[in-house]
Every structure is written in structure tokens, then in C-alpha cells.
Amino acid sequence: MGKLRLGRISYTNIWPITYFFDEDKFKNEVDFIPQVPSQLNRKMSEGKIDIGAISSFAYADQAGKYVLLPNLSVSSYGTVGSISLFLKTDLNDVANKKIALTNTSDTSVNLLKIILEKHIGGKPKYIRMAPQLDKMMEVADAALLIGDEALLAGKENERTKQYQVIDLGCEWLKRTNHWMTFAVYAVRREVLSQSPELLYKIYNELINSKKVGSEKLNLIINESISRFGGSYDFWNQYFSGLSYDFSTEQIEGLKYYYKMAVQIGVLEKEPEIEVVDFDKLMLQFTNR
Ligand SMILES: C=C(O[C@@H]1C=C(C(=O)O)C=C[C@H]1O)C(=O)O
Incomplete structure (x- = not known):
């Protein structure tokens, strides 16, 4: 070999x-x-x-x-810090709208689908895209980023306060009590x-x-x-x-x-x- x-x-x-x-x-x-x-x-x-x-x-x-x-x-048990959904409005609202998903992830993309479809009962439209928040938000109502792109976009958003941000680890813990x-x-x-x-x-x-x-x-x-x-x-x-x-x-x-x-x-x-x-x-x- x-x-x-x-x-x-x-x-x-x-x-x-x-x-x-x-x-x-x-x-x-x-x-x-x-x-x-x-x-x-x-x-x-x-x-x-x-x-x-x-x-x-x-x-x-x-x-x-x-x-x-x-x-x-x-x-993680709760907050991850780098699995982040950026939203224009609140979670229940975007659960039936259009959501841009980073093309770098497979776990978090499906974690988000579970939360939106199973827990909230939504039926959003998904679009998979390169992880660029501005471009994603041009075509969608919310965008999922992971890893360094989530960290950097989160840092920028702290400054601009442009979007609401939901940490999926935190959301998962709240809804399931699981790691x-x-x-x-x-x-x-x-x-x-x-x-x-x-x-x-x-x-x-x-x-x-x-x-x-x-x-x-x-x-x-x-x-x-x-x-x-x-x-x-x-x-x-x-x-x-x-x-x-x-x-x-x-x-x-x-x-x-x-x-x-x-x-x-x-x-x-x-x-x-x-x-x-x-x-x-x-x-x-x-x-x-
Ligand atoms: C904590 C993270 O977990 C990552 C998320 C992954 C996924 O969503 O498929 C895969 C590997 C992990 O490194 C992160 O990217 O920030």
C-alpha cells in the first residue's frame, strides 16, 4: 500500500x-x-x-x-460560536422562506433542517452557496455559515448589528437537551x-x-x-x-x-x- x-x-x-x-x-x-x-x-x-x-x-x-x-x-454542549445562522427576521418567520446554506458543511446544514422542519414545522426553500454572507443575503432571508467564515462574519456583525444571529449548538441544546x-x-x-x-x-x-x-x-x-x-x-x-x-x-x-x-x-x-x-x-x- x-x-x-x-x-x-x-x-x-x-x-x-x-x-x-x-x-x-x-x-x-x-x-x-x-x-x-x-x-x-x-x-x-x-x-x-x-x-x-x-x-x-x-x-x-x-x-x-x-x-x-x-x-x-x-x-459542543450548547453554544459553539462558529455554527451560525444569520437572519433578516426571526427564526419562526424565516422557517418558511429562503435560506442560503454554506457549501462547506454537511452536519450543520442538516442540523438546521432538523430544527426548522422538525422542531418549528417550517418548510423553507434552501439554496447551497459559497460561504459569503453578503452574496447569500442578496438572495435569501437567512444564511448558515460555519467555521472561520462564521467567526469572521460574526465579528463583523457585532460591529454593524445588521443581522440577528442564532448559534445552532445553543438552539439544539435548548430544544433537545443534547450534546x-x-x-x-x-x-x-x-x-x-x-x-x-x-x-x-x-x-x-x-x-x-x-x-x-x-x-x-x-x-x-x-x-x-x-x-x-x-x-x-x-x-x-x-x-x-x-x-x-x-x-x-x-x-x-x-x-x-x-x-x-x-x-x-x-x-x-x-x-x-x-x-x-x-x-x-x-x-x-x-x-x-
Ligand atoms: C464547530 C464546527 O464544526 C464543523 C462543522 C461541520 C459541518 O457542519 O459539517 C464539520 C466539521 C466541523 O469542523 C465549525 O465548523 O465551526
Whole structure:
């Protein structure tokens, strides 16, 4: 087998997992592919990426093809800060109007559909667009942005107060009392048998990078300030509002999201949440 191809979300939200990942250690074995989530999802489904972060929706959509890596996700219990619906009027009103959806997301796009269609009973028209708030608002009554585009547009909107803003993590918590998992780490099933040792090495590096990331969050915050501006408190609050774990409560929230996604018809069937058991995998590997 050639090099493994590892996808990395090109948004700041993932830095607490990836910032201290030592790519040099893997330069002969791994190609790194930074992309927005929807591109990662597509490339993984086309077999052009083997492992990495994808939208949690994409895992369900490709049911059975991938297995999840333990203890890694991008999740929140309430406010996310970067999954934002900008609105010209209030939520109940736009629920039957026209909504522009960023073409970089798959999880949040369907989360918004669940909230609008299932919880509010609306039936809006959707249009998928590049994430440019001005252009989106020229043709729609509300616009969904995620990641850095949501952060930057949010910052600008703080100044202009042009639109109402709804944080979808907050809205989801209010309506369901659940956690929401936006991204998961997945691996194509065949990699488990083809490259178990390399997979384990990558996994350990990710877990180590996440540990150092939480210990040295100040360095990640400083890098965010120098790239995007904003205050230390702003970034500290942003990263502290995100959870990078994948335990019982995140999994429960995700299962509920999948259930709702099936109910509104955007997902065919609720997937089984299958997580790699590295102890078992390494035992099989050393025994063969
Ligand atoms: C928290 C975020 O979650 C992201 C949202 C995703 C989606 O909607 O498909 C995918 C990956 C996550 O990185 C964000 O983009 O700000």
C-alpha cells in the first residue's frame, strides 16, 4: 500500500487536536490533505482520503464504510460560536422562506433542517452557496455559515448589528437537551486490515497532540490572534466551548441527531456507531 492520505479540517476549530501533530514524523508514510469539511467528506467517499476528520453526518451517510477513532470529535454542549445562522427576521418567520446554506458543511446544514422542519414545522426553500454572507443575503432571508467564515462574519456583525444571529449548538441544546457532535475522526474500514500499525501510530500522535493542545492552549490562542485578530478572551472562550472528546454523552447526542435526520428524510437509516478497538486490533496484528 502507498502512503495513507489523512484529511484535516482547514478551520481553526480543529487546532486543539491538530496543532501539535508532528507531520514530519510521518512524511514518508502519510499525505496530509487540508480542506473544508464538505470536501473532506466527498474525497473520503470517493476513496481519495483514507482517514481523518469528516462531518459527523458523512459518517452516517456512508454507513458501514468507515469506523470511528475513539476519544476524538468536535462537539459542543450548547453554544459553539462558529455554527451560525444569520437572519433578516426571526427564526419562526424565516422557517418558511429562503435560506442560503454554506457549501462547506454537511452536519450543520442538516442540523438546521432538523430544527426548522422538525422542531418549528417550517418548510423553507434552501439554496447551497459559497460561504459569503453578503452574496447569500442578496438572495435569501437567512444564511448558515460555519467555521472561520462564521467567526469572521460574526465579528463583523457585532460591529454593524445588521443581522440577528442564532448559534445552532445553543438552539439544539435548548430544544433537545443534547450534546451535538459536528465532526468525527473516521477511517476507511479496509485500512484496519491493510495498515493497522500505521493507523495506530497516527492515532497515538493525534491523542498526544490533543493532550498537548489542551495543556498549551495559550499557544493556539496566540496563533489564532495573529492570524485572525480578536482578543485572548474571545479565543479562549471559543476553544473552551468546544469539546474534543467522544464519550457517552456526545455519542448519545449524535444518535439523537441521526434519528431526527432519518425522520426528516435527509438520512436513509440510523447508523451503528462503530469505534475502533485498538487493543483488539493490535492483538490481531501481532498474532498474524
Ligand atoms: C464547530 C464546527 O464544526 C464543523 C462543522 C461541520 C459541518 O457542519 O459539517 C464539520 C466539521 C466541523 O469542523 C465549525 O465548523 O465551526
